[in-house]
Amino acid sequence: MFINVIVNGEKINIDINPTKRLVDFLRDDLNLTGVKEGCSEGECGACTVILDRKAVASCSVLVGQVNGKEIITIEGLEKDGELDALQRAFIEIGAIQCGFCTPGMILSCKALLMNNPFPTEDEIKRAIEGNLCRCTGYTKIVEAVQSAIEWGHGNDE
Amino acid sequence: MMNSFIEPKNIEHLCDALNEKDENTYILAGGTDLIIKFAKENISNFKIIDISSFSNFRSIEDLGDAIKIGSCVTMTEIENNKLIKKEIPALATAAYNVGSTQIRNRATIGGNLANAAQCGDTIPVLFAYDADIEILNSLNQVRYEKARDLVTGIGKTTLKKDEVITSILIKKSKYSSGFSKVGSRKSVTISKINCCGKILLDEDNVIRDIEIYMGAVGVKPIKAELIEKEILGKSLEISSYNLEESIKEQIERAIPNRSSKHYKKIAAIGLIKDMLADIRR
Numbered sequence: 007m008f009i010n011v012i013v014n015g016e017k018i019n020i021d022i023n024p025t026k027r028l029v030d031f032l033r034d035d036l037n038l039t040g041v042k043e044g045c046s047e048g049e050c051g052a053c054t055v056i057l058d059r060k061a062v063a064s065c066s067v068l069v070g071q072v073n074g075k076e077i078i079t080i081e082g083l084e085k086d087g088e089l090d091a092l093q094r095a096f097i098e099i100g101a102i103q104c105g106f107c108t109p110g111m112i113l114s115c116k117a118l119l120m121n122n123p124f125p126t127e128d129e130i131k132r133a134i135e136g137n138l139c140r141c142t143g144y145t146k147i148v149e150a151v152q153s154a155i156e157w158g159h160g161n162d163e
Numbered sequence: 164m165m166n167s168f169i170e171p172k173n174i175e176h177l178c179d180a181l182n183e184k185d186e187n188t189y190i191l192a193g194g195t196d197l198i199i200k201f202a203k204e205n206i207s208n209f210k211i212i213d214i215s216s217f218s219n220f221r222s223i224e225d226l227g228d229a230i231k232i233g234s235c236v237t238m239t240e241i242e243n244n245k246l247i248k249k250e251i252p253a254l255a256t257a258a259y260n261v262g263s264t265q266i267r268n269r270a271t272i273g274g275n276l277a278n279a280a281q282c283g284d285t286i287p288v289l290f291a292y293d294a295d296i297e298i299l300n301s302l303n304q305v306r307y308e309k310a311r312d313l314v315t316g317i318g319k320t321t322l323k324k325d326e327v328i329t330s331i332l333i334k335k336s337k338y339s340s341g342f343s344k345v346g347s348r349k350s351v352t353i354s355k356i357n358c359c360g361k362i363l364l365d366e367d368n369v370i371r372d373i374e375i376y377m378g379a380v381g382v383k384p385i386k387a388e389l390i391e392k393e394i395l396g397k398s399l400e401i402s403s404y405n406l407e408e409s410i411k412e413q414i415e416r417a418i419p420n421r422s423s424k425h426y427k428k429i430a431a432i433g434l435i436k437d438m439l440a441d442i443r444r
């Protein structure tokens with residue numbers, strides 16, 4: 007089946023098995039390995055991508071379902087060699103340890119900020135409820151998102 | 164067998180697909196249960212009828228005396244919908260409390276019902292509101308069934324092989340409602356119980372009518388008659404601790420032979436408390 011999809015701003019038209027999971031398509035066919043697979047059960051959030059401005063677990067979506075839609079992965083956040091404010095904040099605040107949860111975590115936060123540029127602390131916590139982190143204890147992550155907001159993440163939207 | 168993927172564009176197309184549906188064909192809505200099930204159970208041969216983008220099933224409509232919710236409306240859409248917040252507050256709370264943003268963004272109300280998971284959060288609400296479910300078959304015939312009758316057990320419904328849920332109808336009323344649950348992650352499935360209370364208040368905040376359904380204390384949500392009786396005629400300010408006896412007895416009757424009953428008796432006291440608090444909000 008031919009699928010039309012915009013991935014990280016690029017139009018892609020590809021003949022692909024529509025019953026493949028989105029996570030496999032992104033990793034294996036498009037080589038976007040920033041998409042991580044943790045639990046394969048929709049519980050850990052490592053495979054989170056942004057689908058039409060919403061955070062989704064790519065292990066629970068089939069490729070056929072993204073026909074005509076737009077996807078952003080962690081690889082798509084950097085613009086002209088510059089990291090997104092969220093990425094910079096995660097690095098500077100120290101919200102990354104092993105890094106396995108980070109792409110999904112940042113994308114959940116990005117989706118939040120796309121729809122709600124000035125979230126409260128509770129709203130940030132709620133947005134990342136589906137992203138498990140075994141290392142950081144989340145405090146730094148919330149702090150990083152707050153810093154990114156202060157630094158004016160929204161200017162690029 | 165080759166896997167196949169059909170995305171019906173109109174009702175005729177959908178009916179054709181339903182007509183050809185066999186035991187390897189699955190109706191796909193949000194995918195938050197189905198695709199995970201494929202991975203878990205190693206199901207690699209399957210045919211898909213994807214209704215997730217089918218526009219007929221994606222709207223929330225005000226019919227004047229009732230609200231019609233398309234089967235593929237997501238939890239995120241439900242929790243943010245003004246009409247639902249006003250008319251069926253417990254449904255908005257139930258959707259708000261579903262596991263994670265990623266799941267809320269994909270999981271659908273129709274999927275919740277069709278999967279009839281014991282912990283399906285919207286199901287006790289649909290029971291309490293006496294929701295009517297609109298069902299379409301491959302001959303383009305429509306039938307209606309009460310949510311209460313449609314769900315028959317864990318993962319069991321009266322849906323036939325060539326049928327699909329198209330929408331959920333809920334009558335508007337003067338009742339207000341609340342929802343609560345204990346335990347949200349899959350890893351603590353055993354502790355999952357939920358409940359919906361729907362009440363009619365008079366001017367003095369006295370409860371004149373009440374309907375309570377509790378989920379995950381049986382194969383499908385049960386009507387908590389003992390608790391209802393205890394609450395009826397009382398003020399909405401009632402503390403659930405005064406209801407302790409009837410709550411415990413209700414759980415005892417529901418699951419007399421389950422070891423989880425001891426825990427669930429205690430948990431249910433908090434559950435009723437939170438449900439009443441949700442109504443007062």
Ligand code: FES
Binds near residue numbers: 050
């Ligand atoms: S791999 Fe998708 S949520 Fe864990």
Ligand code: FES
Binds near residue numbers: 107108142
């Ligand atoms: S940094 Fe290791 S899991 Fe989050």
